[in-house]
Amino acid sequence: MIQTSPTADDQTPTIRDQIVEAADAHFSRYGYAKTTMADLARAIGFSKAYLYKFFDSKQAIGEAICTRCLAPQFATIAAAVEAAPTPHEKVRALFRTSVKQCLEQFFNDRQLYDIVAFSRSENWASSTKYVTDLNALLESIIRLGRANGDFERKTPLDEVCRGIWIAVLPFSDPVLLQHNLDIVEDGLPAVIGLILRSLST
């Protein structure tokens, strides 16, 4: 049960944070689809009306859970890209890290994976932001590679990014990845190799 007593400490989780935490645990156990707002309110120890003061729908809680999960994932990917020395290595780091995270989530927290996959297929704001941020990161790498003379400059930048994004979808999209688990190991290096050849001058 969540304590709602106020506190002056900024580090203390807010009530919203605690609801998200409790909902995450509940979804992990019973699944997102099968849980209702009434179930969540009961599990948390709130009245349903009081829960609605913080989140106006189950999806709003789901989005908060996805954001909590995807924001650190993106930070890890951005750090791996930052650490990679060349544009070629940055492209590799971007896709290797993002797919690795997807796979870890699939095997370690399947219920959360399913919520994230659902959020992706339904274009929830939480997933749209993650996809937009990853695309912006990809675009920044391509720009850098073009400025350095590592990558070709003839093809329009948005067309290049679009093609790359599609090519890695079988492994980077959680909805598709679950159908392709058996081909990740040899398929991901093959498609990254194809992408790097397509970028070369």
Next chain:
Amino acid sequence: MIQTSPTADDQTPTIRDQIVEAADAHFSRYGYAKTTMADLARAIGFSKAYLYKFFDSKQAIGEAICTRCLAPQFATIAAAVEAAPTPHEKVRALFRTSVKQCLEQFFNDRQLYDIVAFSRSENWASSTKYVTDLNALLESIIRLGRANGDFERKTPLDEVCRGIWIAVLPFSDPVLLQHNLDIVEDGLPAVIGLILRSLST
């Protein structure tokens, strides 16, 4: 009801053909998953035991339906590739034609599409043959492009084919395509463009 009286005419469909035809119609109406061998036998007018003389499982009938559907699809793709004048155009023809056929099946015969998608995810022999044939066709185009001097020759051929195959999966695999219908129109040209740039000398 199927007539089992013998005939000397080679053009007359065999009993197996007629069972496949009737099963296809039945699956299209009631769905593959929900239909049993007993349902099929009843619909065709055979005893279940007699049906088992021709096909030893529902999957065997499903495979025959997939083969009947995929064999002419492959012939159409091969003809489009044959008609395309250059290796670049042949790559485009291969993927445009195969994805177009997948899309037409999705919109015009959804139950059959679902059987084909299921057969793909389960690696039935009918789908494995189609995939193997398409990969062989792709490889023959790459060989031709290399021989002509149109395509680069440094990367191992199997690695090139593997990368290309993965990159178009979001649209060429019926299991994945149904999640990507909204991005086919701009995504397919983008990924074909990426593939052609990766092949260039």
